[in-house]
Amino acid sequence: MPATGTPMPWEQNAGPCVMAPPHLSEWAQRAAAFLERQGVEDLVAFATSGSSGSPPKAVLFTRQALNICARGALEHLHAERGDWCCPLPVWHVGGAMIYLRAGLAGTAVHTLEGKWNPHAYADLMKTSGACWSSLVPTQVVDLVNEAIQAPPAVRCIIVGGGALDMETGRRARSLGWPVVQSYGMTESGSQLATAFPNEPYHTDRLSILPHWEVAADSLGRARFQGEGKLCGRLLTQDNGEFLLEHVPSRDWWTTCDLVRLEGRFLTFLRRADRLVKILGELVDPDAVQEALRHRAPGAVVEAVPHPRAGAELVACGPSAARLKEASRKWNETAPGPQRIGSIMETPIPLTIMGKLDRIALRAMLRQHPEKRERMDFPC
Numbered sequence: 001m002p003a004t005g006t007p008m009p010w011e012q013n014a015g016p017c018v019m020a021p022p023h024l025s026e027w028a029q030r031a032a033a034f035l036e037r038q039g040v041e042d043l044v045a046f047a048t049s050g051s052s053g054s055p056p057k058a059v060l061f062t063r064q065a066l067n068i069c070a071r072g073a074l075e076h077l078h079a080e081r082g083d084w085c086c087p088l089p090v091w092h093v094g095g096a097m098i099y100l101r102a103g104l105a106g107t108a109v110h111t112l113e114g115k116w117n118p119h120a121y122a123d124l125m126k127t128s129g130a131c132w133s134s135l136v137p138t139q140v141v142d143l144v145n146e147a148i149q150a151p152p153a154v155r156c157i158i159v160g161g162g163a164l165d166m167e168t169g170r171r172a173r174s175l176g177w178p179v180v181q182s183y184g185m186t187e188s189g190s191q192l193a194t195a196f197p198n199e200p201y202h203t204d205r206l207s208i209l210p211h212w213e214v215a216a217d218s219l220g221r222a223r224f225q226g227e228g229k230l231c232g233r234l235l236t237q238d239n240g241e242f243l244l245e246h247v248p249s250r251d252w253w254t255t256c257d258l259v260r261l262e263g264r265f266l267t268f269l270r271r272a273d274r275l276v277k278i279l280g281e282l283v284d285p286d287a288v289q290e291a292l293r294h295r296a297p298g299a300v301v302e303a304v305p306h307p308r309a310g311a312e313l314v315a316c317g318p319s320a321a322r323l324k325e326a327s328r329k330w331n332e333t334a335p336g337p338q339r340i341g342s343i344m345e346t347p348i349p350l351t352i353m354g355k356l357d358r359i360a361l362r363a364m365l366r367q368h369p370e371k372r373e374r375m376d377f378p379c
Helices: 022-037 063-077 093-105 118-128 137-145 166-174 285-292 320-333 358-367
Strands: 017-019 043-047 057-062 084-086 109-111 132-135 156-159 179-185 190-194 206-208 213-216 221-225 232-236 242-246 253-262 265-271 276-278 281-283 300-306 310-317 340-345 372-374
Touching: 017 022, 022 043, 022 232, 022 242, 043 063, 057 063, 063 093, 063 190, 084 093, 084 118, 093 109, 093 132, 093 190, 118 137, 132 137, 137 156, 137 166, 166 179, 179 206, 190 265, 213 253, 265 285, 276 300, 276 310, 285 300, 285 310, 285 320, 300 358, 310 320, 310 358, 320 340
Parallel strands: 017 043, 084 109, 084 132, 132 156, 156 179, 310 340
Antiparallel strands: 043 057, 057 232, 179 190, 190 206, 206 265, 213 221, 221 253, 232 242, 253 265, 276 281, 300 310, 340 372
């Protein structure tokens, strides 16, 4: 139980607990009833999809596994003392693990109520004296864009749910926010590897947490094993019925992420399923996106079908002027297949967790080709 006196939802009863966003509350109740009928009592499930029309699914953990993940994070960051601030929803693994870490350490959690607001978050961090917190990259971007100074008591801000670019990370550090990049996923109970706040900000060579073994398969994809690993998945079939998939404790879990491993250090390279073929060559849109963000922060690069080249890259973001300038500079030296074919000025769609909603973005590109503006270097 967290030191605030508020029990975690899965501590209220011994039955299975399904953590899901409000719009999936009915699904979560049906899922919990299904799991109980299967005789699996000591489980916590985190919903991982359903925001963009795809059938919901959930990742399953034993309570003991989540405790192991929380203790591993505390040990890794030496976070046994000091309060936490939670600006993330508790139904998400990132928010839930804040409460669990604080509960195991005997410290308090100060929760940011209502919608995300960077000024309200900074005020809560200051008035509460919280030392630790977790944010997603878009929240750090908001702090930086508003030039909000960090309170002096802050010791570490774990950034998860995606990569925070180097420029934004350095600017956050200059404002006093000790942001550290982490790498993980719901299936690992949040973190697999995390940098340290006493190091200069970096996104490579992240230190693997003590409770994990991590390796790469023959394709270079990360796979992990440990007592904190998921024990199963709950899938929703097309007919609405549930399917329970068990993950044996002895099995390694293989991700879709390509990584480089150097001893106990991990560098995320890219998603294995993100490469596209343009003019007969494999292109990594994420690598082009990273390059564009030096001149157009927050830009997103996506591939769309092209009748001659097979596909082309589109740069998306809220500022057409920045996208044009960044794309023009990139196209001057980039090989033909890697050039930006068009730009689209648009707010970037986000999930309820503030992460890029790639499904929604692809739908926008598909449904509104007239909004794309051609660049000088078409494929």
